[in-house]
Structures are given as structure tokens and as C-alpha cells.
Amino acid sequence: MAVNNFKIQILSRAKLEIDEAATYYESKSKGLGKIFYLEFKSYHKTLENIPFFEEKYNAVRTLPLKKFPYTIHFTVDENEKKVFVYAVTSNYQDPNTTRIKL
Incomplete structure (x- = not known):
């Protein structure tokens, strides 16, 4: 399987x-904070x-x-081969306050 190697850009909010x-x-x-960070990095x-x-x-x-x-909330620009991470939200937050607007 070919690897696409998209570039990840994590925006300041995220x-x-x-x-x-x-x-x-x-x-x-x-140590639990480090475990959270390492899990996020694996998804990165x-x-x-x-x-x-x-x-x-939307997109x-x-x-x-x-x-x-x-x-993780993100968009993909296939032409530029970039992924833009807009937010990393708690599933317990009110979805009306965490909805990403593009």
C-alpha cells in the first residue's frame, strides 16, 4: 500500500x-497526561x-x-496533501460550543 505522507498542521486552538x-x-x-499526549501523537x-x-x-x-x-476535528486538502487539525474536543462538551466553523 502506498503511503500518502500528508503534512499535518495543528492550528492554535487545537x-x-x-x-x-x-x-x-x-x-x-x-503520567496520565503523557499517555494522553502519546495517544494523540499516534493518531497524528x-x-x-x-x-x-x-x-x-461541512468538510x-x-x-x-x-x-x-x-x-480530533480536521479537514483534508488532497491537492496540497495537508491535514488541518482545527480542534481536539472532549466528547462530554456541549456540541453547540465545539462545532467548528469554516
Whole structure:
């Protein structure tokens, strides 16, 4: 199978959400924040290779994490071979406040 090698661009909102989640989990148990971050990084690698997950709204695709109740929200530019990560949201947040607007 050919590897597409998409370039990942994590926007500032998503970076902040990743840091906040890792900090939250680290406050709950030493090392848990690092585990959250490492899981996100493994999905980062997945998106580099095969970013064509389900479209939820408009052109925004979503990819839920397995170990933590968070979902990655992103778009794919096939021509530029780029993935733009807009948000990494908690599945417990109100969806009306986390909806990504393009």
C-alpha cells in the first residue's frame, strides 16, 4: 500500500486543547497526561498516512481517540496533501460550543 505522507498542521486552538487535556489528566494521575499526549501523537501518525475518515459536518472530518473521550476535528486538502487539525474536543462538551466553523 502506498503511503500518502500528508503534512499535518495543528492550528492554535487545537494545540491549546491538547495541552489543556494533557494537563487535566496529569493532575488526575502522574503520567496520565503523557499517555494522553502519546495517544494523540499516534493518531497524528495515522492522519499523515490515511486521513480520510468520516465527514461529520461541512468538510470537517472526525477521528475519536480510543483510550480517552476526545475527538480530533480536521479537514483534508488532497491537492496540497495537508491535514488541518482545527480542534481536539472532549466528547462530554456541549456540541453547540465545539462545532467548528469554516
